[in-house]
Amino acid sequence: MLAEKNMATKPAFLGTTYKAGYLVLHCKESTSAEWVKAAISNASPWEGATLWATEESKIPHSRIAVGYFPNSVKVETAKILDFVQGQNKGHNVDSWRLLKRAERGSNVTLVVAVDQKSASSLKEYNGRVNYRFIQVTLRLKSENITTEELVDQMEAVELKEEDESPPKDSDNQPTK
Numbered sequence: 001m002l003a004e005k006n007m008a009t010k011p012a013f014l015g016t017t018y019k020a021g022y023l024v025l026h027c028k029e030s031t032s033a034e035w036v037k038a039a040i041s042n043a044s045p046w047e048g049a050t051l052w053a054t055e056e057s058k059i060p061h062s063r064i065a066v067g068y069f070p071n072s073v074k075v076e077t078a079k080i081l082d083f084v085q086g087q088n089k090g091h092n093v094d095s096w097r098l099l100k101r102a103e104r105g106s107n108v109t110l111v112v113a114v115d116q117k118s119a120s121s122l123k124e125y126n127g128r129v130n131y132r133f134i135q136v137t138l139r140l141k142s143e144n145i146t147t148e149e150l151v152d153q154m155e156a157v158e159l160k161e162e163d164e165s166p167p168k169d170s171d172n173q174p175t176k
Contacts, residue, residue, distance in 0.1 A: 011035045024056060062113035064099070064141035065122060069131060072108040077101055080110065080131070087130035090121030114138075 001011060012028035027033040033055075040053040069080055077098055085093035092115050100111040114122070119140055122129070127137040 009035045022059065024059075062097070062115060063119040065112050065114050065119070065127075065138040066141070067110045067112070067129075067136055067138040069108045069110065069136055070134070071106050073103050073106045075108070077108075077110065080108065081112075083131050084129055087132075088121075090124070091118045091129070093118070112138075114140075 009031050011032040013032065014026040014028055016026065017024040025036055027036065033053075037053045040051045043051055045051070069075075072080055081093045081096060084091060095115045096118070097113040098110065099113055100109075102109040102111075122138055122140055127139050128135050129138055
């Protein structure tokens with residue numbers, strides 16, 4: 001922009017947002033967006049870099065997934081994701097972004113933003129992924145449910161899975 005300070009178009013921006021793998025420039029008007037597209041086509045910031053500009057509506061957005069990882073409270077999040085990356089095909093875990101980690105007892109629930117390729121792979125395998133010596137489920141958030149509602153649903157499932165106590169009889173005493 002400084003090299004072209006006398007140009008006819010005066011690009012104006014409302015801000016930027018960094019997303020995993022790309023930067024979103026919020027252009028004030030369409031002439032600024034057209035200027036960015038032209039400037040990017042001539043830019044070469046470093047050897048081997050490929051830049052391109054497009055409308056945000058054409059960029060595939062992340063999907064939100066919630067996963068329940070039993071007996072993992074002492075395992076760092078990065079290591080949990082390393083297990084998922086190392087034991088499963090079709091997931092680009094390096095591009096996933098942690099949104100929330102919740103701990104309950106010895107178990108961990110992770111809320112992550114996943115790329116479209118990983119989301120497709122999760123759909124293909126009904127969310128089942130290999131993790132350590134078991135399989136766990138990463139549930140993709142549907143468009144009509146909030147992340148909080150999905151986490152609540154996962155916690156309800158977790159509580160059922162955690163309850164390994166023997167069934168009680170009518171006197172509220174454990175059965176033998």
